[in-house]
Every structure is written in C-alpha cells, then in structure tokens.
Amino acid sequence: MKQSLLFLGLSILMGTIALFALYGYDEVSTLHAAPVEAATPETKTPFAEGCEKCHGQEPAYQEWQQAGHFHALVNLIEGPYELQTSCLSCHSAGYEVFDERVYPGHTYNVETAVNAVSCSSCHSHTSRSEHLLVKPAKHLCVTCHKMDCGCAGAGIVHQSQSEMFLGREGAGVKRMPSPHVRAMKKRCVHCHMAKEDPEVVAQHGGHTFVADFSTCSASGCHDSADNDMTVKLPQYRAEIEAKMQAVKAMLDASPNRTSQAYLDAKLNYDMVKGDSGYGLHNMPYANALLDYSLSLKSELLND
Ligand code: HEC
Ligand code: HEC
Ligand code: HEC
Ligand code: HEC
Ligand code: HEC
Structure with a gap:
C-alpha cells in the first residue's frame, strides 16, 4: 500500500516535471485548468507532447498529420533493422526531452516512445526564436537528414541530402556547396x-515538408526560356543516370x-x-x- 502510494506520488511529480519540460511554466497552469475530456492511450502517457490540445485545428498540425514525419516512429519500429535507443534521437x-537524468524510472525507449x-x-x-524554433532553420533539418546517423552496425544506410x-564528405572531390546554399538563407x-496561402491546409510545402518542382519557377529564379527546370532537370537526370550505370558496372566488375x-x-x-536516386540536391557535385x-x-579493374 505504502509502496503504491509512493509510486503514485512519484508519477505525479515526474509527470509535472515532464510537462514543465514540454511547455514551460505558463502553459502548464492553462493545461491544468482545461483537462482533455476523452484521453486516448496516447495522451494518458506522461510522454505525450499534447500540442494538439491547442494547435490541433491549425493547418500546420493537419498538414503534419498527412505527411512523412508523422510516421517516423512507426516506420522505425516496424522497419527491418536492429533497433537502438539512440535511433529515437531522430525518429x-x-x-531529448525525457532524459533519464531528469526523468528516472520512466525511461524513454523504443517500448515506451509515443511521439x-x-x-x-x-x-x-x-x-526565444522566431516561430519558437529549437534551432535556426539553417541548422534544423541537417541535424537529422544526414548520411552519418551515428547508428553504425544497425544495418541501415541513411540518405545523403545534407552532404549532397x-x-x-565525398571522396576525391573538393567541397562544392550547391549554389542554393548561398541563395537560400533558410536552406531546406x-x-x-x-x-502559397498560410490559412489553407497545403498538399505540398508547409508542414507536409514535401518539396515541389513548382517552387523553382514560383520564386522567379528559373522561369526564363533558357533556365526552365522542366526542360533542364530531365537532361541533368539522364546525364547523371548514365554515369551511375557506368560506375555500377565498374564496381560490379572489380x-x-x-x-x-x-x-x-x-x-x-x-x-x-x-539523394533521390540521382543527386537531385546538388547536380554539379553529383557529376x-x-x-x-x-x-x-x-585501379579498380586491375587490382
Ligand atoms: C521538422 C521540423 C518541424 C516540425 C516537426 C514542426 N514544425 Fe512547425 N515550423 C517549422 C519551421 C522550420 C517553421 C518556420 C517556417 C518558415 O520559416 O517558413 C515552422 C513554423 C510553424 C508555425 C508558424 C508558421 C505557420 O506555418 O503557420 C506554426 C504555427 C507551427 N510551425 C506549428 C507546428 C505544429 C503545431 C507542429 C506539430 C504538428 C509543427 N509545427 C511541427 C518546423 C517544424
Ligand atoms: C528530428 C529529426 C528530423 C528533423 C529535425 C527533420 N526531419 Fe525530416 N525526416 C526525419 C525522419 C526520421 C524521416 C523519415 C520518416 C519516415 O519514416 O518516413 C523524415 C522524412 C522527411 C521527408 C520525406 C517525407 C515523406 O513524406 O516521405 C522530407 C521531405 C523531410 N523529412 C524533410 C525535412 C525538412 C525540410 C526538415 C527541416 C524543416 C526536416 N525534415 C527535419 C527526421 C527529421
Ligand atoms: C495550452 C495551449 C497550448 C499548448 C498545449 C501548446 N501551445 Fe503552442 N501556442 C499557444 C498559444 C496561445 C500560442 C500563441 C498564439 C499563436 O501564435 O497561435 C502558441 C504559439 C505557438 C507557436 C508559434 C506559432 C507562430 O506563429 O510562430 C508554436 C510553434 C507553438 N505554439 C508550438 C507548440 C508546441 C510544439 C506545443 C507542444 C509541445 C504547443 N505549442 C503546445 C498555446 C498552446
Ligand atoms: C541522425 C538522425 C538519425 C538517426 C540517429 C537514425 N535515423 Fe533513421 N532516418 C533519419 C532520417 C532523416 C530518415 C529519412 C530520410 C533518410 O532515409 O535518410 C530516416 C529514415 C529511416 C528509415 C526509413 C523510413 C521509411 O521511409 O520507411 C528507417 C527504417 C530508419 N531510418 C531506421 C533507423 C534505425 C534502425 C536507426 C537506429 C539504428 C536510425 N534510423 C537512426 C534519421 C536518423
Ligand atoms: C532547391 C530546392 C530544394 C532544397 C534547397 C532542398 N530540397 Fe529536398 N527536395 C527538393 C525536391 C524538388 C525534391 C523532390 C524530388 C523528387 O520528387 O524526385 C526533394 C526531395 C527531398 C527528399 C525526399 C527524396 C529523397 O530521396 O531525397 C528529402 C528527404 C529532402 N529533399 C530533404 C532535403 C533536405 C534535408 C534539405 C536541406 C539540406 C533539402 N532537401 C533541400 C528540393 C529541394
């Protein structure tokens, strides 16, 4: 009896700490004043972030719910690879929030993870940043979207959008940032x-995070006749795919x-x-x- 009371007390204390970690002091008082009615199993766990209580009707939330990031945890757990707790740092x-030092006893791992x-x-x-971002836009996406996931040995090869x-990080070639790095302060x-319209739930862009080739001309950068991406991209692509076949044949024969x-x-x-199968994010570097x-x-064939 004593033990279960102690456990209950601890749970409440830990839950409160976690809420502070997620929302900060101001929001927690509001949260307690308006408890959620029908708690789903997801919202019952102290690990649930609960942003939908206030933001669930906004376009950002609805877009996110239809897109890739929403499935990151399920895809990780159901994937064919060996799981490590550290996979959660990106999935x-x-x-990051439920560090064991802050939250002992209720470890956040692949069994208990919900977000x-x-x-x-x-x-x-x-x-304190614009849009309450945890990192400036410039650094945000590249912290996760990189080839070197630090999860060596698990069998998965991650994609290379950041490096490209x-x-x-390539071999034998000097650094060659995409021309877009300078032109685009917010990068990815x-x-x-x-x-286009911040009030509407988007099919691409926004919090779907899906890029669309219409961005190339909508920005006014690539719409002149000699700079039309709908013509240029397929040409680049064909050129790179031909080279890839040649490299593959060489590797196979080595x-x-x-x-x-x-x-x-x-x-x-x-x-x-x-990188999209053909080095989309930096064609000159891919070449x-x-x-x-x-x-x-x-060297490869004579070895
Ligand atoms: C992968 C990172 C990422 C995730 C996940 C994410 N956001 Fe954002 N969010 C951003 C970035 C980056 C911006 C700023 C976009 C810009 O500068 O154009 C932003 C902007 C916003 C804005 C202000 C602009 C707008 O689109 O209305 C709101 C509100 C917002 N996010 C809410 C949310 C909510 C709610 C969620 C959870 C469903 C969420 N975000 C998930 C990265 C993210
Ligand atoms: C916390 C780590 C993390 C951050 C930060 C992050 N991503 Fe992702 N992203 C992922 C993971 C994991 C997936 C794979 C999701 C899945 O299982 O399909 C993914 C998938 C994607 C996809 C493919 C989506 C799809 O529908 O298949 C795109 C595009 C993408 N992210 C763009 C971005 C952009 C742009 C940013 C910065 C605004 C960003 N990501 C920030 C982890 C992250
Ligand atoms: C108790 C209600 C409540 C909860 C819960 C809540 N928020 Fe908010 N949030 C607000 C209010 C109110 C604002 C300020 C008004 C606005 O810009 O929408 C705001 C603003 C924001 C913005 C800035 C939007 C912009 O236009 O720049 C972001 C991003 C955001 N919240 C993210 C989150 C995240 C992430 C969570 C969950 C971890 C969360 N919020 C949980 C009430 C809440
Ligand atoms: C440094 C961040 C990071 C770490 C750590 C990480 N991943 Fe990923 N993972 C990503 C991103 C970003 C994507 C989406 C794009 C890509 O494939 O690179 C992804 C995609 C995946 C996918 C494909 C999802 C799909 O589309 O079906 C699987 C499976 C996966 N990761 C498994 C793992 C496993 C297993 C671990 C741990 C051993 C792990 N990841 C660690 C960032 C990471
Ligand atoms: C110049 C515009 C542009 C920039 C900048 C850009 N992307 Fe992309 N990205 C695209 C387009 C367009 C696609 C869709 C490719 C397709 O449909 O084949 C794409 C596809 C992707 C995909 C999914 C497909 C794949 O296999 O690679 C991911 C993930 C991604 N980008 C992440 C990123 C990250 C991370 C950054 C920043 C380091 C970034 N992108 C910067 C335009 C861009």
Whole structure:
C-alpha cells in the first residue's frame, strides 16, 4: 500500500516535471485548468507532447498529420533493422526531452516512445526564436537528414541530402556547396516548406515538408526560356543516370572490394544514389563525384 502510494506520488511529480519540460511554466497552469475530456492511450502517457490540445485545428498540425514525419516512429519500429535507443534521437520527439537524468524510472525507449518527428522536435514554447524554433532553420533539418546517423552496425544506410546539398564528405572531390546554399538563407525550409496561402491546409510545402518542382519557377529564379527546370532537370537526370550505370558496372566488375579505390568509388556512388536516386540536391557535385569514381577505373579493374 505504502509502496503504491509512493509510486503514485512519484508519477505525479515526474509527470509535472515532464510537462514543465514540454511547455514551460505558463502553459502548464492553462493545461491544468482545461483537462482533455476523452484521453486516448496516447495522451494518458506522461510522454505525450499534447500540442494538439491547442494547435490541433491549425493547418500546420493537419498538414503534419498527412505527411512523412508523422510516421517516423512507426516506420522505425516496424522497419527491418536492429533497433537502438539512440535511433529515437531522430525518429521521435521524446528522446531529448525525457532524459533519464531528469526523468528516472520512466525511461524513454523504443517500448515506451509515443511521439514521431512531431511538433516538439522542432518547436518549444521555451524558445526565444522566431516561430519558437529549437534551432535556426539553417541548422534544423541537417541535424537529422544526414548520411552519418551515428547508428553504425544497425544495418541501415541513411540518405545523403545534407552532404549532397552542402557538397561535402565525398571522396576525391573538393567541397562544392550547391549554389542554393548561398541563395537560400533558410536552406531546406526554402523549398520544402514553401506555401502559397498560410490559412489553407497545403498538399505540398508547409508542414507536409514535401518539396515541389513548382517552387523553382514560383520564386522567379528559373522561369526564363533558357533556365526552365522542366526542360533542364530531365537532361541533368539522364546525364547523371548514365554515369551511375557506368560506375555500377565498374564496381560490379572489380575483383577487390576492400581496396581504397573501390571504397572511394562506392562511397561516391552511394551518396548520389542516396539523394533521390540521382543527386537531385546538388547536380554539379553529383557529376563531380561520379567523374572521380570513373577516374579510378584502371585501379579498380586491375587490382
Ligand atoms: C528530428 C529529426 C528530423 C528533423 C529535425 C527533420 N526531419 Fe525530416 N525526416 C526525419 C525522419 C526520421 C524521416 C523519415 C520518416 C519516415 O519514416 O518516413 C523524415 C522524412 C522527411 C521527408 C520525406 C517525407 C515523406 O513524406 O516521405 C522530407 C521531405 C523531410 N523529412 C524533410 C525535412 C525538412 C525540410 C526538415 C527541416 C524543416 C526536416 N525534415 C527535419 C527526421 C527529421
Ligand atoms: C521538422 C521540423 C518541424 C516540425 C516537426 C514542426 N514544425 Fe512547425 N515550423 C517549422 C519551421 C522550420 C517553421 C518556420 C517556417 C518558415 O520559416 O517558413 C515552422 C513554423 C510553424 C508555425 C508558424 C508558421 C505557420 O506555418 O503557420 C506554426 C504555427 C507551427 N510551425 C506549428 C507546428 C505544429 C503545431 C507542429 C506539430 C504538428 C509543427 N509545427 C511541427 C518546423 C517544424
Ligand atoms: C495550452 C495551449 C497550448 C499548448 C498545449 C501548446 N501551445 Fe503552442 N501556442 C499557444 C498559444 C496561445 C500560442 C500563441 C498564439 C499563436 O501564435 O497561435 C502558441 C504559439 C505557438 C507557436 C508559434 C506559432 C507562430 O506563429 O510562430 C508554436 C510553434 C507553438 N505554439 C508550438 C507548440 C508546441 C510544439 C506545443 C507542444 C509541445 C504547443 N505549442 C503546445 C498555446 C498552446
Ligand atoms: C541522425 C538522425 C538519425 C538517426 C540517429 C537514425 N535515423 Fe533513421 N532516418 C533519419 C532520417 C532523416 C530518415 C529519412 C530520410 C533518410 O532515409 O535518410 C530516416 C529514415 C529511416 C528509415 C526509413 C523510413 C521509411 O521511409 O520507411 C528507417 C527504417 C530508419 N531510418 C531506421 C533507423 C534505425 C534502425 C536507426 C537506429 C539504428 C536510425 N534510423 C537512426 C534519421 C536518423
Ligand atoms: C532547391 C530546392 C530544394 C532544397 C534547397 C532542398 N530540397 Fe529536398 N527536395 C527538393 C525536391 C524538388 C525534391 C523532390 C524530388 C523528387 O520528387 O524526385 C526533394 C526531395 C527531398 C527528399 C525526399 C527524396 C529523397 O530521396 O531525397 C528529402 C528527404 C529532402 N529533399 C530533404 C532535403 C533536405 C534535408 C534539405 C536541406 C539540406 C533539402 N532537401 C533541400 C528540393 C529541394
């Protein structure tokens, strides 16, 4: 009896601490004044972020619910890879907040996790930045969207949008940031969250995070006759795909798969492939990476 009372007391205390962590002091008093009516299993756990109570009807929330980030936790858990708790640092919004030191006894792990890449992955009411972002837009997306997930050994190869966009980490090629890096202060956000009407639930852009090629011309950058992306993109793509086939044939024919030349050529190939299949986020860099791989041909085949 004593023990269960103690446990109840502890749970309430921990729940309160967690709420403060999520909302800050001001909002918690409001939350207590207006408890949610029908608690779903999700909202019963102290780990649930609960932003929908106040933001659920807004376009941002509705867009997010239809898009990829909403499925990040389910896809992680149901995926075919070996799970580590640290996978949650990018696949769930609870990992950072429910640090075991702050929240002992109720560990946030793949069994107890409830949040996907949800609102508090990117926003916090305790932030002083514009839109209450936890990091400036410039740094936000690249903290998760990178090839090196720090989860080596789990079997998954993550995609390479950040490395490609910033033009680095490839073998044998100098740094070559996409021309968009300078032109777009908000970087990924510029294309992936572009939205015409803020009041309407968008089909792409906004909190769907889905980029659309219409952004290229809507911004007034690529709409002249000699700069039409609907013509240029397929040309780039065909050029890169041809080079990829050549590199792949070379890799397949190589007798030694542990030589530095093989590893370098394969790294560059994987980077281009991991970015929409053809290096979409930085075509000049994709070309340079594949050219370098092709330059290793004699080393690769004679080894
Ligand atoms: C906390 C880590 C994290 C942050 C920050 C993050 N993402 Fe993601 N993102 C993910 C994960 C994990 C997935 C995979 C979701 C899934 O399982 O399909 C994903 C998927 C995506 C997808 C594919 C969506 C789809 O519908 O398949 C796009 C596009 C994307 N993110 C863009 C962005 C942009 C733009 C930003 C910055 C505004 C961003 N992400 C910030 C973790 C993150
Ligand atoms: C992956 C990161 C990410 C996630 C997840 C995310 N946001 Fe955002 N949100 C942003 C960024 C970046 C901006 C600023 C966009 C800009 O500068 O154009 C923003 C802007 C906003 C804005 C102000 C502009 C607008 O679109 O109305 C609101 C409100 C908002 N977010 C609410 C939410 C809510 C609610 C959730 C949870 C459903 C959420 N956000 C999830 C990154 C995110
Ligand atoms: C008790 C109600 C309440 C809860 C719960 C709540 N918010 Fe808010 N939030 C507000 C109010 C009120 C504002 C200020 C009015 C506005 O801009 O919509 C606001 C503003 C914001 C903004 C700024 C929007 C902009 O236009 O820049 C973001 C982002 C945001 N909240 C995110 C969150 C996140 C993330 C959570 C969950 C962790 C959350 N909120 C939980 C009430 C709440
Ligand atoms: C540094 C951030 C980060 C870490 C850590 C991380 N991931 Fe991811 N993961 C992402 C992002 C971003 C995506 C979406 C785009 C991509 O594939 O790179 C993703 C996508 C995935 C997908 C594909 C989702 C789909 O579309 O079906 C799976 C599965 C996955 N990750 C599993 C894992 C596993 C297992 C771990 C831990 C061993 C892990 N991830 C750790 C960032 C991360
Ligand atoms: C110049 C505009 C632009 C910028 C900047 C941009 N993207 Fe994209 N991105 C796109 C377009 C367009 C697509 C859709 C590709 C398609 O449909 O084949 C895309 C696709 C994606 C996808 C899903 C497809 C895949 O396999 O790669 C992810 C994830 C993604 N981008 C993340 C990012 C991240 C992270 C950044 C910032 C480092 C970023 N993007 C910067 C335009 C952009």
